[in-house]
Amino acid sequence: DAGVTQSxxxxxKTRGQHVTLRCSPISGHKSVSWYQQVLGQGPQFIFQYYxxxxxxxxxxxxxxxxxxxxxxxxxxxxxxxxxxxxxxYLCASRRSYGRTNTEAFFGQGTRLTVV
Amino acid sequence: ILNVEQSPQSLHVQEGDSTNFTCSFPSSNFYALHWYRxxxxxxxxxxFVMTLNGDEKKxxxxxxTLNTKEGYSYLYIKGSQPEDSATYLCAFxxxxxxxxxxxxxxxxxxxxxx
Numbered sequence: 001d002a003g004v005t006q007s008x009x010x011x012x013k014t015r016g017q018h019v020t021l022r023c024s025p026i027s028g029h030k031s032v033s034w035y036q037q038v039l040g041q042g043p044q045f046i047f048q049y050y051x052x053x054x055x056x057x058x059x060x061x062x063x064x065x066x067x068x069x070x071x072x073x074x075x076x077x078x079x080x081x082x083x084x085x086x087x088x089y090l091c092a093s094r095r096s097y098g099r100t101n102t103e104a105f106f107g108q109g110t111r112l113t114v115v
Numbered sequence: 116i117l118n119v120e121q122s123p124q125s126l127h128v129q130e131g132d133s134t135n136f137t138c139s140f141p142s143s144n145f146y147a148l149h150w151y152r153x154x155x156x157x158x159x160x161x162x163f164v165m166t167l168n169g170d171e172k173k174x175x176x177x178x179x180t181l182n183t184k185e186g187y188s189y190l191y192i193k194g195s196q197p198e199d200s201a202t203y204l205c206a207f208x209x210x211x212x213x214x215x216x217x218x219x220x221x222x223x224x225x226x227x228x229x
Binding site for chain 1: 119146147149151156157158159160161164166204206214215216217218219220221222
């Protein structure tokens with residue numbers, strides 16, 4: 001079975017531009033979450049989607065948005081990019097959304113560099 | 116805001132040495148504690164999901180213990196090998212109002228010297 005796949009793997013954007021990151025969860029997984037990891041920090045929660053609805057949002061500005069499609073894949077969009085948005089963006093999928101005793105499965109991430 | 120702390124931040128050990136590191140988390144409203152191993156250029160991979168006070172889990176040379184009353188978990192690696200070099204993350208899941216999110220520590224970066 002394919003794991004969580006993310007595209008692109010690397011991306012360079014200019015300040016003020018917009019970016020779209022994509023994630024395909026493991027087959028059968030309906031919950032997708034997005035995390036941002038900056039150097040020296042642990043991953044920080046951005047969004048969770050389940051059955052195409054936003055179920056949770058972390059402490060990120062409105063420039064960050066996401067959506068989930070009928071096939072459970074997801075996009076993370078960031079508008080008006082800032083230098084501080086440079087980070088590794090991780091996508092994680094789970095079969096359910098609420099139970100805490102099951103692990104999340106992560107993709108390899110998209111490395112975004114804003115110049 | 117949940118506070119999950121890991122120590123040490125980094126660790127260098129010789130091949131064959133045993134080592135351990137710590138994750139501390141809020142002891143109130145405990146649901147579970149996750150450990151992940153994250154090798155460079157790969158995806159974070161779940162090692163353990165621990166739910167019960169006193170739990171001890173083992174996978175090969177790696178084991179973990181859990182103390183929910185005092186809010187800490189230890190990860191042990193016996194006889195470290197170069198392939199154990201990775202960042203080890205612990206995460207405290209929160210589930211409420213239909214949401215599920217992980218709060219991660221900053222990780223412990225382990226380097227095993229051949």
